[in-house]
Amino acid sequence: MEPKFDIPLTPSPVLSSSLGELTNASPEPAEDLVRWSGERLQKYVALGGSDTVVRLLNLFVNYLPKDGSIVLMQDIITLKDDEQLRQLKNHLVDAILKPVQSSGGKTPAATQSPCTDAQVQVDSLIMNPSTRNEQSKLKEDCLKRDGYRCKVTGFWDSKSVKDKQTTIPKGDQHFRGDTEVAHILPFTLGNFDEDKSFEVDNKAVIWQCLYRYFPGLDKVVSPETINNPANAITLYFPLHRQFGSLNFAFKETSHIYTVVRYKEGNTAEFRDLPPDNRITFYCNDSSIPMPSPFLLSVHARIGKILHVGGLKGRFEKMISPLFLPSRIDPSGSTDLGAIVASVQYTAFQFLSLAVENCLTELPYISEACVMAVSNKKTRQLCGAAVRLRPEATFPMNTATLERVRLDLEGKLPTYMMPTVLRVLINEEKLPLL
Secondary structure, X not given: OOOOOXXXXXXXXXXXXXXXXXXXXXXXXXXXXXXXXXXXXXXXXXXXXXXXXXXXXHHHHHHOOHHHHHHHHHHHHHOOOHHHHHHHHHHHHHHHXXXXXXXXXXXXXXXXXXXXXXXXXXXXXXXXXXXXXXXXXXXXXXXHHOOOEOOOOOOEXXXXXXOOOOOOOOOOOOOEEOEEEEEOOOHHHHOOXXXXXXXXXXXXXHHHHHHHHOOOHHHOOOHHHOOOHHHEEEEEHHHHHHHHOOOEEEEEEOOEEEEEEOOOOOOHHHOOOOOOOEEEOOOOOOOOOOOOHXXXXXXXXXXXXXXXXXXXXXXXXXXXHHOOOOOXXXXXXXXXXXXXXXXXXXOEEEEHHHHHHHHHOOOOEEEEEEEEEEEOOOEEEEEEEEEEOOOOOOOHHHOOHHHHHHHHEOOEOHHHOOOEEEEOOOOOOOOOO
């Protein structure tokens, strides 16, 4: 069972007065925007060798749709402060990549945009959630439209054949199998508790970011229409897992789709793909919308950025161990006190031990103690006291909070990063919790 969690969002740093202005194409020639945004990124001062700001922003510029890329280049040019560019990168990762990547659990919360007026757009979004109660009808509609078959393999849906909802033509050589309805943009994007303001705000920031950098998406899908057949496709169940995990996508070429595989190797899930990876989508019920080419394109572009950027595997490693750390040793040697110690960030809780383990994996930290620091806005923040290794080759005053956070990037979600750091000196002892 996949872990379910939420990660607070990085805000957008970009200045704007309205959602409409955000998504309008720039009057400036595209080649000028490419040059100016490139010049701005060249001026960016990296915090260290693991700083990925320029690389990831360039990936988004390259793989977003053209009009979305133009909006992003405008944003890059507008942001004069390097910290704002870092915030923009975190915002894109948190609000676009993580929510789609984490389709098996709760949608992670994203970093808000550094665009200061982006909150105006968030506040202007009126959202109603979707429910799982709608999904039985969605599957029924998709089966009718897709001819009771997996769109990719052609396998017949076993239950539909058994219930005599369809009949396999004589001589048809396709197998039967269990099929599932696969959302193109994950169901979790439309699933939230209206009574929990944090969940509502979280989803609003995510949708604002998606609408901003995929102009026109607001006319195709919204939280309340996430269960529309245009956002779904019938797939053989092993392929559903791979599609939801962004290990493959569909690329449209003249009404014929090519299956684009991001996952390497001849895995069993892909053995039943057409030899040429080309698929024609047929409609067996014209009253039911076909899968949206626009949404399939959004899915494919996000998958491309994740895989080319090397982020997909990193997110999967991050999600798995950090939220399941209570591996109790039957010998009784496990420190249960450390396991239950936690930090409460807004409505979400994480375990101190997970952060401490990542801190002590840094080559210059020998001991670490993570504790909750009271904060009026978020209830608590993550504070850390650390002891440097005697063999550390750099001056103690360079072990700053900024350096530690940079070295933890990719190992911890943003909201689990320490926001307060104390470097112990001489005989100072770690705090006792």
